[in-house]
Amino acid sequence: MSRRTGRTLLSLLAVVVALVWVFPVYWMVNSSFVSNAVLQQFTPRFFPGEYFTFANFQSAIADGSFFGALGMSVSITLIVVAVCLGFAFLGAVAISRFRFRGRTSFVLALLLIQMLPAEGLFIAQYKMMSSVGLLNSILGVSIIYVAAVIPFTVWMLRGFVAGVPAELEEAAMVDGLSRFQAFMRITFPLLAPGLVASGVYAFLQAWNEFTVAVVLLPAESAQTLPLWLRGFVQASATRETDWGAVMAASTIVAVPVIIFFLIVQGRMTSGLVGGAVKG
Template sequence: MTALATPVRAPERSEARGTTPSRRRPLRIGMLLLSILAVVIAAIWAFPVYWMINSSMLSTATLESSTPTFVPIGGSLSNFEKVLSPSFFSALAVSVGVTLLSVAVCLTFAFLASIAISRFRFRGRVSFIVTILLIQMLPAEGLFIAQYKMMSSLGLLSNVLGLSILYVAAVVPFTIWMLRGFVAGVPAELEEAAMIDGLSRTQAFVRITLPLLAPGLVASGVFAFLQCWNEFTVALVIMENNRTLPLWLRGFVQQSATQAIDWGQVMAASTIVAIPVIIFFVIVQGRMTSGLVAGAVKG
C-alpha cells in the first residue's frame, strides 16, 4: 500500500506577523499626536473669531470686568440692534458696489491678459510679465498723493467708480500672475483636438478650456474680493463723504476723549462685517475644491 501524500504546509512567518503590529503602533501614535497638534492649532486660530462673537453678545460692563466671560450666558443681541443703523446700510451699499464692480472688471482684464501671455508669443511679452512683477513692489503709501490728485481732477472723490478704478489697478497685476498659472496648466492640445472634431476656436475655448479654468477664476475672484472688501487706507484717502464698511467700523473706536468706547458694539459691528465674507466662501467653496482638469477626458 502506498501511503497517502499529505500536503506540506509552509512554515508560518510568526516573526513577521509578530513584528507588524509593533511597527504600526509608533505610526499610529505619531498620527494621533499630529492630529492633536492640528486641533490645538485650529483652536488657537479660531479663538479670536469666537471671542469676537462672544463679546458681541455681552455688555460693556461685563467686557471691562477683570474676570473674562468665555460663554455669553445671559447675553443679548442689543449690540446688534444698535449697530444696524442707516449708516451701516449706507456703508454696506458702498462696499458691495465697489467690491462687485472691482472684481468683475479685474477678472475680465486679468483673464484676457493671462490667456495672451500664456498662449501667444508676441513682442514685449517678457517685458510685460516683468512689469507685472515690478508693480507689485511699489508701496501703496507712495501713491496716495498721486491717486488723490488724479481722482480730484476727474471729479471722482467719494465716488464708487473712482475707488473701483484704484482697486482694479492695485489688484489686477497679481490676479494676472495668478491666472497665468491656471491657463498654462490647461494643455492647448485639448482645444486642438476639439477643433479637429469640428468646433471653431471660440467654441473649443468656451466648451473645453473655460470649464477647466473655472476653479482658477474662482480662486482669483476670492483673492480680489478679499482685497477690495477689507481695504482701508486707499478708501480713507479717497472716500471723504461716502464710507465703506472698514471706514464705518473705524468710527466705533474713533470716539471723543470724554466718550468711552463701547466694545460690545465694536465686536457686533466686526461680526456683521465678516458675515458677507463667510457667505461668499460658502457659495464658492465647491468650485475652489473641484479638480482643475475635471471632465477633460470626456468623450
Template sequence: MRTGSRRPGRIGAGIAGIVVALIWAFPVYWMVNSSLLPDAVLQSSSPTFLPFGGSWSNFTAVVSGGTFLPALGMSVLVALVVVACSLFFAFLAALAISRFRFRGRKSFVLAVLFVQMLPAEGLFIAQYKLMSSVGLLNTVLGLSVLYIAAIVPFTVWMLRGFVAGIPVDLEEAAMVDGLSRTQAFLRITFPLLAPGLVAAGVYAFLQSWNEFTVALVVLQDDSSRTLPLWLRGFVQASASRATDWGQVMAASTLVAVPVIVFFLIVQGRMTSGLVGGAVKG
C-alpha cells in the same frame, strides 16, 4: 508594523492641527461672544466665555445708527465692480500670455512683476491728485479703479499658471470634431478654468472688502465710506463717550460675517484653484 508605527504620528499631527485651528478661531469666537454680551459684563474682571443671558441689542444699536447700511452698500458695490473687472482683464491677459507669442510678451510679464513690487504708500499722493483731477473722489468708480489697478497684476499671475496648465490639444481635438476655436474654448477649456477664476475672484473680493489705506485717501466724505472706514469712525465715536465694547464687537462681527460666509461658499473651488494654479504653472 508600518501602519501601526505611522498611526501615533498621524494622531499627534491631527491633535496639533486641531489645537492650532482652535487658537486661530478663538479671536473670532471671542469677538462674536462679546458682541452678544452687555458692556457691564464685558467690563467685569472675570471673563465670560459663553454668551448666556446675551442678546442682539448691540447689533440692533449698530444697525439702527443710520451709518452702517450706507457703508455696507458702498463696500458691496466696490467689491462687485472690482471682482468683475479684475477677473475680466486678468483673464484676457493671462490667456494672451499663456497661449500666444507676441512682441513685448516678456516685457509685459516683467511689468506685471514690477507693479507688485511698488509700495502702495508711495502712490497715495499721485492717486489722490489723479482722482481729484477727474472728479472721482468719494465715488465708487474712483475707488474701484484704484483697487483694480492694484489687484489685476497678481490675478494675472495667478491665472497665468492655471491657463498654462490646460493642454492646447484639448481645444485642437474639439476643433477637429467640428467646433470653431471660440466654441472649443468656451465648451472645453473655460469650464476647466472655473476653480482658478474662483480663487482669483476670492482674492479680489478680500482685497477690496478689507482694504483701508487707499479708501482713507480717496473717500474723505463721511457719507461715502466703506465698512473698514465706517468701523474706524464707529470706534472713534464710541471712544469719545466711553467705549461700548459690546457695540464695537458687534460692528466688527457685521464687517467680518460677509467675508466668512462668502469664503465658506467658495472655499472648495478656491482651494483646488490655488493648488492647481501652483502646480500647473
C-alpha cells in the same frame, strides 16, 4: 506604530493651531452678544449665558451711516470682482496661449508692480483722482482697487490657463468647432476653480481694504465698511467706547466674507491647489 504616532501628534498640533487661529474670531462673535458692562468685568465670560442680548447689533444697524457704508462696500466689491476677473482672464489667456513681442516684459512687469509698496502711491493716486473729480466716489475707488488687484489675478490665472493643454482645443477644432467654441466649451469649464480662487482674492482685497479708502474717501458721507467701523464709537466723545457694539459691528462686516467662503469653498480649495488637467 511610529508612523501612526507621528500622524496623531501632527493631528493634535493641527487642532491646537486651528483653535489658536479661530479663538479671536470666536471671541469677537461672543463679545457681540453681551453688553459693554459685562465685557468690562474682570472675569472673562466665554459664553454669553444669561447675558445674551441682540442690543449690540441693533445699535450697530441703527447707526445712521451703516447702510450707506454697506451699499458703498457692496458696490465697490462687485465692480472690482467683475472687472478684475474679466481683464485678468483675457490677460492670462493672452500670455499663456499666444506668443507676441514684449510678452516676457509684460510678465516681468506684473511681478515688479507687486513689489511696489501701496503707501508710496498714495499721493499720486490722491492727486490723480482729485484732478478728475473722482474723490469720494465709488468709481474712483474702484479704479484704484482694480489697478492694484489685476496684476496678481493675471499671474494667478496664467498658471491655470497654461495647465490646460492646448491639444484639447485642437482636438475639438478637428471635430468641427471654431477656436472660440473650442475654448469656451473645453478650456473655460476647466478654468472655473482658478476663476473662483482669483475672485476670492479680489473680493477680500476690495471688501477689507482700508488704507487706500482713507486717502480717497475723506468725506464722512462717503465711507466703506472698514472706514465706518473705525469711527463706530459712542455718539458722545466724552463717553467710553462701547466694545460690545464694536464687536457686533465687526461681526456684521465679517459675515459677508464668511457666507462668500461657504458658497465657493469647494471650487476655491481645488483652485488653490489645482492648475493642471486631471484624467
